[in-house]
Amino acid sequence: MSKQPRQDGEVESGLSMSGRPKRGVPEGLWIQCPSCKATIFRKDSEAKFNICPECQHHFYLPAADRIRQMLDDGSFEEWDTNLSPCDPLEFFDRIAYQERIVKEQARTKMKDAAVVGRGYIRGRPVAIGITDFAFMAGSMGSVVGEKLTRAIEAATKLQLPLIIVSGSGGGARMQEGILSLMQMAKVSAALGRFHQAGGLYIAILTNPTMGGVAASWALQGDITLAEPGALIGFAGKRTIWNTVRLELPEGFQTSEFLLSHGFIDRIVHRKDLRTEVARLIDYCQR
Amino acid sequence: MAKTISLPFENDICEMENLLSNLETRSGKNHPAEEEIRRIRKELVALKRLRYGNLSAWETVMVSRHSDRPQFMDYSRLAFEDFTELHGDRAFGDDRALRCGLVRIGETKLMLMGHQKGKTLAERRECMYGCAHPEGYRKAIRCMKFAEKFKLPVVCLIDTPGAFPGIGSEERGIAQLIADALKEMALLDTPIICVVIGEGGSGGALGIGIGDRIAMLEHSYYSVISPEGCAGILWKTANEETKPKAAEALRLTSKHCMKLRVIDEVLPEPLGGAHRDHKEMAGTMKAFILRSIRELKQLRGGLLVEKRYEKFRRMGEFLETTV
Numbered sequence: 197m198s199k200q201p202r203q204d205g206e207v208e209s210g211l212s213m214s215g216r217p218k219r220g221v222p223e224g225l226w227i228q229c230p231s232c233k234a235t236i237f238r239k240d241s242e243a244k245f246n247i248c249p250e251c252q253h254h255f256y257l258p259a260a261d262r263i264r265q266m267l268d269d270g271s272f273e274e275w276d277t278n279l280s281p282c283d284p285l286e287f288f289d290r291i292a293y294q295e296r297i298v299k300e301q302a303r304t305k306m307k308d309a310a311v312v313g314r315g316y317i318r319g320r321p322v323a324i325g326i327t328d329f330a331f332m333a334g335s336m337g338s339v340v341g342e343k344l345t346r347a348i349e350a351a352t353k354l355q356l357p358l359i360i361v362s363g364s365g366g367g368a369r370m371q372e373g374i375l376s377l378m379q380m381a382k383v384s385a386a387l388g389r390f391h392q393a394g395g396l397y398i399a400i401l402t403n404p405t406m407g408g409v410a411a412s413w414a415l416q417g418d419i420t421l422a423e424p425g426a427l428i429g430f431a432g433k434r435t436i437w438n439t440v441r442l443e444l445p446e447g448f449q450t451s452e453f454l455l456s457h458g459f460i461d462r463i464v465h466r467k468d469l470r471t472e473v474a475r476l477i478d479y480c481q482r
Numbered sequence: 483m484a485k486t487i488s489l490p491f492e493n494d495i496c497e498m499e500n501l502l503s504n505l506e507t508r509s510g511k512n513h514p515a516e517e518e519i520r521r522i523r524k525e526l527v528a529l530k531r532l533r534y535g536n537l538s539a540w541e542t543v544m545v546s547r548h549s550d551r552p553q554f555m556d557y558s559r560l561a562f563e564d565f566t567e568l569h570g571d572r573a574f575g576d577d578r579a580l581r582c583g584l585v586r587i588g589e590t591k592l593m594l595m596g597h598q599k600g601k602t603l604a605e606r607r608e609c610m611y612g613c614a615h616p617e618g619y620r621k622a623i624r625c626m627k628f629a630e631k632f633k634l635p636v637v638c639l640i641d642t643p644g645a646f647p648g649i650g651s652e653e654r655g656i657a658q659l660i661a662d663a664l665k666e667m668a669l670l671d672t673p674i675i676c677v678v679i680g681e682g683g684s685g686g687a688l689g690i691g692i693g694d695r696i697a698m699l700e701h702s703y704y705s706v707i708s709p710e711g712c713a714g715i716l717w718k719t720a721n722e723e724t725k726p727k728a729a730e731a732l733r734l735t736s737k738h739c740m741k742l743r744v745i746d747e748v749l750p751e752p753l754g755g756a757h758r759d760h761k762e763m764a765g766t767m768k769a770f771i772l773r774s775i776r777e778l779k780q781l782r783g784g785l786l787v788e789k790r791y792e793k794f795r796r797m798g799e800f801l802e803t804t805v
Binding site for chain 1: 645646647649651652653654656657658660661662664666668669684685688689692704706707711712714715716717731733734738739742744790791795797798799800801802803804
């Protein structure tokens, strides 16, 4: 098993920064904030939710740290840890998908990009799902689709509020081809039923949420929250440029852009997420 | 036969077709060339069978994009009657890349929708080459709801390279509208029949692709990403060498989609592709639609939506170990 549910409540701070290199996370004792360019002491940022203390830029946050920040200590019970990806297409590019999976698993200590389970947010029981950008850019293949679907079905059955935190750059995972595309349909159908059963689904969008993930479960919440400055959209910037050859407006496809265009309810600072989600759950309690 | 634009792998087929049509127009009955004509006809059939029986993935993509391939508007006339288009999304505009309307097949009344790519340059510009904006999907959702209210089966003809990647499209929430469409289709209480008639490109295709019966025309493709997009990501550049490699790797042909259990049926195309005989293709599609409706009408009292859920619930492949 690649990942043990954290039940003992013990936390080592900054698992993100410990040992394994991650995309988008600079290494070393000191790091430079990509937004304000300030040189910051790594531990300072880690102690403050992986946020730049100078400009509040939100760094990448691994799923394990997200759980620690969102849920009550030791309350997380992980579900479906026994699912791992296979290679139905026998996909081969520069390296075989099989090989890529093994490498990503070794690097991230995860079996695939999603972590699901249940826990408590300030004493309120919830079902939670998270996609982690570190594993193949958080893209959705069959395992991510299946784990989310199972979590949604469980939340429906247990009548739990559902929280899904997205961090998916690529959207649907290319290496699993059409089966990845169909995960969008599968998860959406499960959410449709959850919705019909009267469940509350709070979607939390983090940097980045793109493509097929944005075009399915990430934007199907009763309430849609986003962290500040997250990249959220459908088509990648290069694709758009190749199609329309127009200069993209300032702040295009950011949380702020989506808020002003009416697609998300609130932008919430990472340190306030827990409180906000708890409050929203209370509003929807019958 | 009208002159078709020949694809690189079928130059010899087109040459032979031209030769044949020349001979046929020139000669009457009992002409000395009659024997020759018969011989060429036979050879032509054999050649087409050989070539089209063994298309590579990239060749399939080329056929699916053939400029003479029948499109949504062709089928609306050839496979259906009385197409009555319904315009507008009631919020922003009328997307010409995604058409909706009421149709009949004999006594059977239907809601028909699908992507239209356009044939002339002006038409293609109007239709954005079949790339729909948020408005298109909003209109589609509206028309599906309408169909549900009046118990009309919905038929979706999919033919798009993908949803439109542009500034306006993002500003008006293309991801949101596709997400909405997926959820609505999953719950819609009326039969939905989807046919990929050309390009089944990514989220733009899936946005009208959640059906109780899903078919692909033999030489169409259905993929999570275009071969060009895939090649660009994997090999940094999409060229004549990488595009076929990407198409192959993506397993995007009807045969593969059938094997991956993503579709229910492959509809055979006329020999040499749908572009060679629109009428025959429309006939095959019509028969499939009528048969599907007959089957789906049997499912009552929530069973239809239940079965649709199970259908998509099963999709995907992964390993599960016992803990």
